[in-house]
Amino acid sequence: MPGITREEVAHLGRLSRLELKDEELDHFAGQLDEIIGAVARVAEVATEDVTPTSHPLPLTNVMRPDVVRPSLTPQQALSGAPAQEQQRFKVPQILGED
Known part of the structure; x- marks a missing residue:
């Protein structure tokens, strides 16, 4: 296999917009030749x-069943909110949209 030349x-370097010195051309030519x-x-x-x-080991998704559990009521969840509206947290408008 022919080696990478200084000209290549x-x-x-020109394509990459790199300014290479003469000693760098020789150095990189050797390195690129080894890589190829x-x-x-x-x-x-x-x-x-x-x-x-795509992976050395078989992959499986570990999912738990979707089970309904007891949780907070909307009133309990909103009890500490500084402002609320229609059973939701009310926050200041930041995007200027309606």
Whole structure:
């Protein structure tokens, strides 16, 4: 596999609007070459018999049944409210809408 050239790194730098020095071009060319080699090795892995998955473990939702339980009445819930209207908390208007 041919390595990444300084010219290709300089081109990527221009596309990214990065000003790269000569020593950075050499340094990044080596690093990018190693990265591309590592990605190529991953692509060589035999995966024909592996089924695609989105998660390594099976996921199940743990839900409790919806059970009606005793709770506060509207009057009890609103008993400490500074203002209420139509069995609701009344708050100051902030958006200027009706």
